[in-house]
Amino acid sequence: MAYNLQDFQITGGPGWIKSERYDIEAKAEGNPSRRQIEGPLLQTLLKERFQLKLHREMKGLPVFALVAAKGGLRLKPTKLEGNCAALYEIAKCADIREGPSTLDVTAIRMDVFIEVLSSIVGRVIVDRTGFHGMFDAHLEFTRDDTAFAGPPGSGSASGGRGGGAEMTNRPSFSTALQEQLGLRLERTKGQVEVVVVDSADRPSVN
Numbered sequence: 052m053a054y055n056l057q058d059f060q061i062t063g064g065p066g067w068i069k070s071e072r073y074d075i076e077a078k079a080e081g082n083p084s085r086r087q088i089e090g091p092l093l094q095t096l097l098k099e100r101f102q103l104k105l106h107r108e109m110k111g112l113p114v115f116a117l118v119a120a121k122g123g124l125r126l127k128p129t130k131l132e133g134n135c136a137a138l139y140e141i142a143k144c145a146d147i148r149e150g151p152s153t154l155d156v157t158a159i160r161m162d163v164f165i166e167v168l169s170s171i172v173g174r175v176i177v178d179r180t181g182f183h184g185m186f187d188a189h190l191e192f193t194r195d196d197t198a199f200a201g202p203p204g205s206g207s208a209s210g211g212r213g214g215g216a217e218m219t220n221r222p223s224f225s226t227a228l229q230e231q232l233g234l235r236l237e238r239t240k241g242q243v244e245v246v247v248v249d250s251a252d253r254p255s256v257n
């Protein structure tokens with residue numbers, strides 16, 4: 052959260068950083084915004100209490116390209132009202148609700164929507180839809196789309212319907228994107244920014 056990264060974009064560091072859990076209670080001085088608290092201020096806390104040292108680098112990794120499916124996009128234009136119609140702010144106007152097998156977004160831009168999709172499929176997604184503007188969307192799917200683990204460069208993500216452990220009639224995630232939103236994921240490769248943890252120490256007690 053501090054560095055706006057997905058788990059798969061973090062590498063290196065001692066083994067305990069992936070297994071140990073900590074409760075953090077902190078209060079910022081003044082009245083900083085949520086973006087400041089979850090970004091620069093949290094980075095400072097990690098550096099001071101965990102002696103966190105890291106560096107960024109670009110790495111060639113499998114990625115997905117998000118494109119329009121055959122038949123075109125099926126995105127519902129959003130209707131902004133009140134203060135959001137006069138001054139749109141993501142933190143105040145957009146809404147993202149993710150359930151076990153559903154995803155609902157309201158007044159969202161494509162760049163933000165892609166971040167949500169990326170967290171679901173566990174891979175960076177590149178926007179090649181050509182879509183601009185804001186939209187609402189509702190998705191119903193089954194979280195058993197193991198096709199995402201397939202090798203890069205093998206075409207689109209599988210659209211097969213699978214019951215899996217859930218044994219539902221909902222489609223796989225990639226199929227839901229195509230059928231319900233007119234979006235398709237294509238496997239490809241690209242340069243992805245990753246963070247390498249050079250070192251970190253367990254924090255001292257308060």
